[in-house]
Amino acid sequence: MIDFAIPKDIELLLATLRKFVDTEVIPCEAEVDDSDALPERATKLRRKAQELGYFAMGMPAEVGGGGLGCVESCLVEEQIGRTSATLVHHVFGRMSHLLLLCEGEQRDLYLLPTVRGERNYCFAITEPEAGSDAAGIKTRASRVDGGYVLNGRKHFITQGDTADYAIVTARTAPESPEGGAISLFLVDQGTPGFSVSRRQPMMGHRGTGHAELVFQDCFVGDSALLGARGNGLQLMLQHGLSRARLVTVGGRSVGQATRLLEMARDYANARTQFGKAIGSFQLVQAMLADMATDIFAARLMMLNAAWELDRGLEQRGKIAMVKVFCSEMLGRVADRAMQIFGGAGYTRDLPIERIYRDCRVMRIWDGTSEVLRLQIAKSLLRSELVL
Secondary structure (H helix, E strand, O other): OOOOOOOHHHHHHHHHHHHHHHHHHHHHHHHHHHHOOOOHHHHHHHHHHHHHOOOOOOOOHHHOOOOOOHHHHHHHHHHHOOOOHHHHHHHHOOOOHHHHHOOOHHHHHHHHHHHOOOOOEEEEOOEOOEOOOHHHOOOEEEEEOOEEEEEEEEEEEEOOOOOOEEEEEEEOOOOOOOOOOEEEEEEEOOOOOEEEEEEOOOOOOOOOOEEEEEEEEEEEEHHHEEOOOOOHHHHHHHHHHHHHHHHHHHHHHHHHHHHHHHHHHHHHHHOEEOOEEHHHOHHHHHHHHHHHHHHHHHHHHHHHHHHHHHOOOOOHHHHHHHHHHHHHHHHHHHHHHHHHHOHHHHOOOOOHHHHHHHHHHHHOOOOOHHHHHHHHHHHHHOOOOOO
């Protein structure tokens, strides 16, 4: 017998978390979007989230996190994903399991302070000529006595202008086969040779800086190497991207879509045209039904893949399916919500247009839908994907 029941303690966590998001975090969204900056009250919300135990919930308890498994993290991400990604990162913490690769002094300098909310980081992966092709990066880390010298350029780096340090991908052995030459480095802001060349304006996600980073003869010591040298791509897939695609994109997509559905439902009941609530019109009902069906399917896909991941049954093809379906589902739901709200949804008086802008990038970051469809097909053709 399959039991889909959520444990009582997790139900309580989700209920209190949703109340916190809806009553305290969401009211901050408009100010962040209008000013393209984080107001002081956002910092106060971060401190309150830490006091309530809502910070770094997906990190292991032994390093100071909440100790939630993948299924629990997806359910939590649904609730915090109801608000903007900018506020999610700032209030609840942006955590990657890649940080668990930290050893020795790295734990005290990077892992533990980040989990405590004392330090922020960014991922410096994408380059002008290497996006989906992560193995095609040009940034190099040349071996020298006592460390490495980094040279290269990164762009579209979320929080790149404000992060205390960066997790940087660099090619450590240009002559090696593809995939075996990439390593990960922890590089502090302010390191000589590491600079932010410009902040790149974006269509959405205002309040979060997206920056171009430059590494010019940037020396880092041997202690900056994160994980095994030359194994960076595998480490990113194993400890970073899979969980990000599933929990972050999957959970937040379901959370945002659910919020949009609730708004569209309430509006359809309240808005009248031709003497009737628009919710009585069959074509509006069809849009609401499709939105609800999409969300239901996405949630079950996400939780099934998370359940398998918790049991060590990681299927990258299945996680890719979740990322593709959930991100595209959110786009469909946002478009239908805009249609139901009509002209009111297109104005900045309501959050519909902001969510519409913000959600578009879900189909691009952490693997484009097109690249992930190729991965899904390859998994099927190799009989690696078990449905």
